[in-house]
Amino acid sequence: MGFFVEYNCIGEVAGLFMSVLLLFVMLYIKPKRTYICNFIFYGNILSIIAECIQISIVIVANNPGKYYHRNLFIIQLLAFLIVYNGILFFIFAYVNMMSIVRRSQKKEFMYMYVFYSAVYIVAIIVEIASYGLYTLMIDGIDIRHFTRLYTSAGIVCAFVCLVASMFNRRDISRVTWHAVCLFAPIDLIVLILQMIYVARGFSIFSAITYAPIFMLGFLMFHNTPFDEISGSQNxxxxxxxxxxxxxxxxxxxxxxxxxxxxxxxxxxxxxxxxxxxxxxxxxxxxxxxxxxxxxxxxxxxxxxxxxxxxxxxxxxxxxxxxxxxxxxxxxxxxxxxxxxxxxxxxxxxxxxxxxxxxxxxxxxxxxxxxxxxxxxKPADYDNFNQFYDISTTIRDIRLHEDMDDERVIVYAQPIYSVETGTFRSAEALMRLKVGDRIVSPDVFIPIAEMSGAIHMLTCIILNKVCKSISQFMEYYDFDSISINCSSKELSMENLNADFLEIIDRYDIEPAKIRLEVTETAMFDDYETAKKNMENLTSEGIQFYLDDFGTGYSSLERVMNCPFKTIKFDKTLLYKSLDDTRMNDILSYMIEVFKKNGFITLIEGVEDESQNQYSVDHGFDFIQGYLYAKPTPIEEIKKYFTRKSGF
The missing domain is CATH 3.30.70.270 (Reverse transcriptase/Diguanylate cyclase domain)
Structure with missing residues (x-):
């Protein structure tokens, strides 16, 4: 028996710390359990067990007088060798199962590893029979044979993983291949150094040959954004x-x-x-x-x-x-x-x-x-910049929820009553101020609907319309001002409460407000929309069906909803002037709606011929540039008749 030098196991302690940390992280953040993530999880569990056993082996080897018991020490050594074989299995399985082809060959893979394990067990038996796993010395235990035995198994595993990855290069992602090429050789070098330094430096650091593998695998493919199959990141x-x-x-x-x-x-x-x-x-x-x-x-x-x-x-x-x-x-x-x-x-x-x-x-x-x-193309960037500025403005408006937001500008266009020869109502028209530009609704409304901000814009314009009505309704005679309401809004369950709260805030009659609903956008939830319309109608708010003739609403749906006014799109007017068939269809529709108690309104009247046609065909109201252009809502009162006494 020779002179004994105590073993240093700082590498095992570092490996244990790394494994425990990884276990805590995996349990805490609960990563997505992909097929191969389980190999990391259970391999890390075995790593913790192996590191604890290895540290206890070193403690006994350094202090045999205090802790050595022959049978218990043999059990410690064999337990570590068995657990280490399990660790190698999970490393081997993890690297190979990164290939989608290998996953379809699980049975062949298992046979291969059973053979590998059998060779490992035979080597343990031969080692015990030839040299014994350890040598008891005067003041310590020599565990060099034991260390070299399992280290040799680790070297074989690392080499086989590298070779297997080379054969499966076409079936694994580039990042996986690079990871194996980098870490497998490093692992081989560290394992060889372990074989050398267990004798020369009396250091045990084999834990750092497997604990980092599980840590790096987790960080690369399950915590950081790499998908091991496609090679994509998130x-x-x-x-x-x-x-x-x-x-x-x-x-x-x-x-x-x-x-x-x-x-x-x-x-x-x-x-x-x-x-x-x-x-x-x-x-x-x-x-x-x-x-x-x-x-x-x-x-x-x-x-x-x-x-x-x-x-x-x-x-x-x-x-x-x-x-x-x-x-x-x-x-x-x-x-x-x-x-x-x-x-x-x-x-x-x-x-x-x-x-x-x-x-x-x-x-x-x-x-x-x-x-x-x-x-x-360059035009796409220009169009996008406009879209981006508008969408950013709309998002900011929605975020601040300022009902007096100056970026929402309200115009109004008077509507002419054929029967009285006066302006009895008007349509509120929204504009959006984006930087130094004024944007029309046909540009920003689709963006607002897409971003879910359309209801906020409607509430703002309703608030501004109600404020204007409250300022001049005492002095001017008029029926109402209408605002456009998205059909998608009508499917919102809180629509009634939002609108009525704004109207009540200014203490005006709900009948002074009318809502225009476009035909081109069908209701997301027809039953909810119909119920909202009925509830608002019961409060005195009338509904216009806007742009009739351009969409695909059935007449049955129109009749079943509580619309009061049918607003014909200007394209029907223009076509009817030049096409006798369209003229007959338009005349028939006007007759049907009037017979069923609807009020008819035509928009887009710009010259005298269009106006005469509209009057002759019995439209109740006319809207268009011939009578009045849109004006800031503060000035709309000049189109209404001033009440007597003022």
């Missing part, structure tokens, strides 16, 4: 990358939206389409090493290309299109795609603006039934 990673690079380097975006008739069949892990989808990802990655893939939502992908040469960038984008077109031909599952590509220019100050730009451009293809490929 939207948070996209934002981080763009924030770091878009103002410093030339970056191109290829935004891909997949449209499939049955998403479930397309993404099922057992379907051929799923395997082909992985192949598509590999083919796109192969286009350029400068290409990064991100999955920002279901069936929505962003490919980011960092390329200074515009021709090379466009060529790479065309190749992405080629991959998608080839997939459409070869894949049994029918699908279409929309691919919008373009450069991120200096005008994009934020990542949000980049995302909104490509969403904005792709919106024109949302209802297309075939695949679309489009490279952005």
């Amino acid at each position: 939207v948070h990673a996209l934002e981080a990358y763009l924030e770091s690079n878009m103002q410093k380097k030339k970056v191109y975006i290829a935004y891909v939206i997949l449209k499939t008739p049955d998403v479930e069949s397309f993404v099922s892990a057992d379907s051929d389409a799923y395997y082909y989808g992985i192949k598509v990802c590999r083919n796109i990655e192969a286009i350029s090493p400068k290409l990064r893939m991100y999955m920002v939502a279901d069936c929505k992908f962003v490919n980011v290309l960092q390329e200074e040469d515009e021709k090379k960038a466009i060529s790479a984008i065309q190749k992405i299109r080629g991959v998608m077109d080839k997939a459409r031909v070869e894949l049994d599952v029918p699908f279409n795609y929309t691919l919008i590509a373009g450069e991120i220019n200096d005008e994009f100050e934020t990542v949000l603006k980049v995302r909104q730009f490509f969403e904005f451009v792709s919106r024109k293809y949302v209802n297309q039934n075939n695949s679309q490929f489009y490279i952005t």
